[in-house]
Amino acid sequence: MRKIAVLGLVLLVVSLTIVACGGAPAATQPGAAPAAGQAAAKTGGEKTVTIGFTTSQTGSANLESGRQTNGFKLWLDEINAKGGLKLADGTTLKFASKSYDDESKKDRVQELYTKLVNDDKADFLISPYSSGLADAVAVIAEQYGRVMITAGASSDSTHDKGYSLVYMSYTPASRYLTGALDLLAKLDPNAKKVAIINEKDKFSTDVVTAAKAYAEGKGYQIVTFEGYDTGATDFAPYINKIPAGVDAVIGGGHFADGSTFARQLLEKGIKAKFIALLVAPPEPKFAELGDAALGVIGPSQWEPLAKYSAEGAKAAGVEYYGPKLEDFVTEYKGKYTEEPSYHAAGGYAAGLLLQKAIETAGSTDTQKVKAALDKMDLMTFFGRTKFDTSEKTHGLQLGHDMVYIQWQKGADGKLTKQVVWPEAGKSASALYPAR
Amino acid sequence: MPAQVLTSVVDGLMLGFVYGVAAMGMTLIWGVMRVINLSHGPLIALGMFGTYFLFTGLGLNPYLGLLLIAVVGLVAGFVIYGVAVHRVINAPYLSSLLATFAVSMMIIGVGTAALSTSPFNVDFSLGSVAAGPLTIPGTRLMAAFAAVLVAGLLYLFLYRTKPGKAIRAVSNNRGAAELMGIPSSRVLALSFGIGTMLAGLAGGLIATFFPFTILSGETYQLKSFVIGVLGGLGNPIGALVGGLVLGLLEGIIPAFMPVSWVPVIEFALFVLVLLIRPTGLLGGRA
Numbered sequence: 029m030r031k032i033a034v035l036g037l038v039l040l041v042v043s044l045t046i047v048a049c050g051g052a053p054a055a056t057q058p059g060a061a062p063a064a065g066q067a068a069a070k071t072g073g074e075k076t077v078t079i080g081f082t083t084s085q086t087g088s089a090n091l092e093s094g095r096q097t098n099g100f101k102l103w104l105d106e107i108n109a110k111g112g113l114k115l116a117d118g119t120t121l122k123f124a125s126k127s128y129d130d131e132s133k134k135d136r137v138q139e140l141y142t143k144l145v146n147d148d149k150a151d152f153l154i155s156p157y158s159s160g161l162a163d164a165v166a167v168i169a170e171q172y173g174r175v176m177i178t179a180g181a182s183s184d185s186t187h188d189k190g191y192s193l194v195y196m197s198y199t200p201a202s203r204y205l206t207g208a209l210d211l212l213a214k215l216d217p218n219a220k221k222v223a224i225i226n227e228k229d230k231f232s233t234d235v236v237t238a239a240k241a242y243a244e245g246k247g248y249q250i251v252t253f254e255g256y257d258t259g260a261t262d263f264a265p266y267i268n269k270i271p272a273g274v275d276a277v278i279g280g281g282h283f284a285d286g287s288t289f290a291r292q293l294l295e296k297g298i299k300a301k302f303i304a305l306l307v308a309p310p311e312p313k314f315a316e317l318g319d320a321a322l323g324v325i326g327p328s329q330w331e332p333l334a335k336y337s338a339e340g341a342k343a344a345g346v347e348y349y350g351p352k353l354e355d356f357v358t359e360y361k362g363k364y365t366e367e368p369s370y371h372a373a374g375g376y377a378a379g380l381l382l383q384k385a386i387e388t389a390g391s392t393d394t395q396k397v398k399a400a401l402d403k404m405d406l407m408t409f410f411g412r413t414k415f416d417t418s419e420k421t422h423g424l425q426l427g428h429d430m431v432y433i434q435w436q437k438g439a440d441g442k443l444t445k446q447v448v449w450p451e452a453g454k455s456a457s458a459l460y461p462a463r
Numbered sequence: 464m465p466a467q468v469l470t471s472v473v474d475g476l477m478l479g480f481v482y483g484v485a486a487m488g489m490t491l492i493w494g495v496m497r498v499i500n501l502s503h504g505p506l507i508a509l510g511m512f513g514t515y516f517l518f519t520g521l522g523l524n525p526y527l528g529l530l531l532i533a534v535v536g537l538v539a540g541f542v543i544y545g546v547a548v549h550r551v552i553n554a555p556y557l558s559s560l561l562a563t564f565a566v567s568m569m570i571i572g573v574g575t576a577a578l579s580t581s582p583f584n585v586d587f588s589l590g591s592v593a594a595g596p597l598t599i600p601g602t603r604l605m606a607a608f609a610a611v612l613v614a615g616l617l618y619l620f621l622y623r624t625k626p627g628k629a630i631r632a633v634s635n636n637r638g639a640a641e642l643m644g645i646p647s648s649r650v651l652a653l654s655f656g657i658g659t660m661l662a663g664l665a666g667g668l669i670a671t672f673f674p675f676t677i678l679s680g681e682t683y684q685l686k687s688f689v690i691g692v693l694g695g696l697g698n699p700i701g702a703l704v705g706g707l708v709l710g711l712l713e714g715i716i717p718a719f720m721p722v723s724w725v726p727v728i729e730f731a732l733f734v735l736v737l738l739i740r741p742t743g744l745l746g747g748r749a
Contacts, residue, residue, distance in 0.1 A: 297598035
């Protein structure tokens with residue numbers, strides 16, 4: 029008997045080890061962008077500006093990073109095809125890029141960005157893809173005095189380290205779900221009860237912690253606040269904790285858990301009027317859930333469906349800069365034969381923002397371009413851009429909003445994705461109540 | 464609150480039946496041949512993929528597909544027994560444990576290469592049954608029914624048929640059974656086959672309501688150990704009861720405290736049972 033007891037304990041330990049080693053599925057975090065450096069060489073009235081960055085040609089971020097680089101290259105080709113950028117003093121700037129493979133690894137990027145600045149004489153930088161890599165190179169940009177636009181990176185903490193030359197083009201993680209709460213407030217001023225159920229990884233936890241504080245600030249009552257482990261499949265214990273009469277359910281984490289959670293919400297008959305989940309809903313595969321997808325809202329950095337336009341910019345009282353959204357989508361499809369994802373759009377936007385800053389500065393001088401970026405408040409096809417200029421969180425993105433998509437039934441009864449928020453970018457009104 | 468407790472209890476019990484089936488397979492193999500089957504988890508995962516491919520590829524109803532999974536599981540059990548377990552059946556526990564661990568690694572290795580570790584989903588729904596505050600997904604209700612059916616059939620098989628009685632005889636005392644003319648090797652192979660079949664069936668049922676990967680079986684293998692100890696290792700009916708207890712705990716604990724406390728309480732109970740009543744709640748094979 030004692031033997032069995034001992035054996036049982038041994039087995040338990042073995043099994044726990046196996047489970048632990050099996051590991052959780054890798055979570056895809058919202059990411060980063062390539063970095064560009066600007067090297068200007070005077071050739072009479074014409075200068076060449078070098079933009080340096082790394083791209084993840086190999087490794088886990090290969091797909092997203094590749095798309096971001098594609099977006100950036102499209103911008104580069106277009107600006108050079110137009111004959112470059114004419115400055116107020118008559119100088120024409122041509123743009124060149126220099127990049128390396130960062131293998132999606134944090135430990136390589138610092139060395140590579142140092143090389144980009146010192147050996148390749150990059151004038152400006154664009155960050156690598158993913159929050160972690162972008163965070164690692166931010167210090168290099170600062171040390172060597174190069175302006176860096178981060179793309180594909182959404183970590184707030186990169187901008188509380190006192191950097192003055194790093195500018196974030198994405199909406200930070202802390203605001204992934206706050207827009208959804210703004211939308212809810214607009215749709216139903218009487219909604220009060222919000223349940224938050226999220227994956228317990230860093231990204232999702234950061235997002236919901238910020239969303240919770242924001243919701244409480246707006247007078248919402250948080251009726252459930254629970255986290256589930258990465259890889260969870262049974263959400264019944266969490267769903268059972270959602271009280272009757274709940275108005276909104278927000279949270280989620282990544283694709284696998286988010287889609288299962290949505291499915292079980294329907295199966296368990298939760299009648300929430302508003303459901304907003306991270307990461308999963310914008311994926312086209314989410315539609316395979318059928319009725320469980322209907323009405324579900326999800327944040328995305330950008331969608332081809334968004335309607336950012338000159339008129340929208342006018343209504344918001346800011347300048348519109350760069351190509352029309354439709355033109356970007358058409359050009360991108362023409363070049364890469366696929367619909368641009370937000371990663372691709374982010375890559376293009378990084379180049380475009382740099383272009384605008386140089387144009388405004390009328391120079392490639394780092395301090396002048398920095399001053400232009402600090403003052404920047406405009407709209408592009410990617411949405412609005414305005415940077416934090418406070419000493420504490422300099423460079424944090426303030427203007428850009430997440431785009432919120434919702435799965436709605438089209439005229440043919442099929443599920444289609446619609447952009448429902450922000451007001452300036454929406455393609456349809458939100459379906460409310462969702463269930 | 465009462466409504467939430469009721470919902471949680473019912474949810475827990477529904478799942479408990481399925482846990483019971485998974486644990487029955489493991490505890491049967493242990494009871495009859497004293498083999499800790501570490502390939503149990505991956506076999507559960509293969510059962511999940513069985514349902515997935517039969518449903519997605521051939522459009523077969525998942526519950527009809529279970530019949531096929533049962534047959535394939537039985538045969539697979541014979542094969543695994545013959546190739547990996549038979550030779551080490553009389554060796555110390557560690558040998559057979561490592562042999563089944565090797566089988567487990569092979570299944571996971573090939574499975575990871577062929578199926579990746581991205582989640583699969585059987586897109587099958589039976590709607591939901593609503594009664595008062597309860598809303599039970601149809602697939603979970605069916606899984607509970609199927610689990611009860613399987614447990615009942617296993618009981619009838621073990622107590623009412625000749626091969627079943629032979630299994631119990633070998634389980635009781637292999638030497639004596641052999642002296643009575645029972646071909647113990649065949650009985651052992653049959654037991655391993657039935658154990659594997661039960662793993663496949665449990666997996667097939669779970670796949671109708673949870674997404675899964677080739678690694679998903681590990682969780683249920685772990686639960687099977689706990690359930691086995693709770694109910695008494697070697698006692699299939701005890702396994703069903705143990706499954707229900709575990710399911711109930713998983714349902715009811717979250718009603719009163721954060722969900723993350725579930726494993727803490729579960730495993731505290733596991734250690735407690737080992738300390739106070741090592742034969743399990745219903746008494747296992749000593």
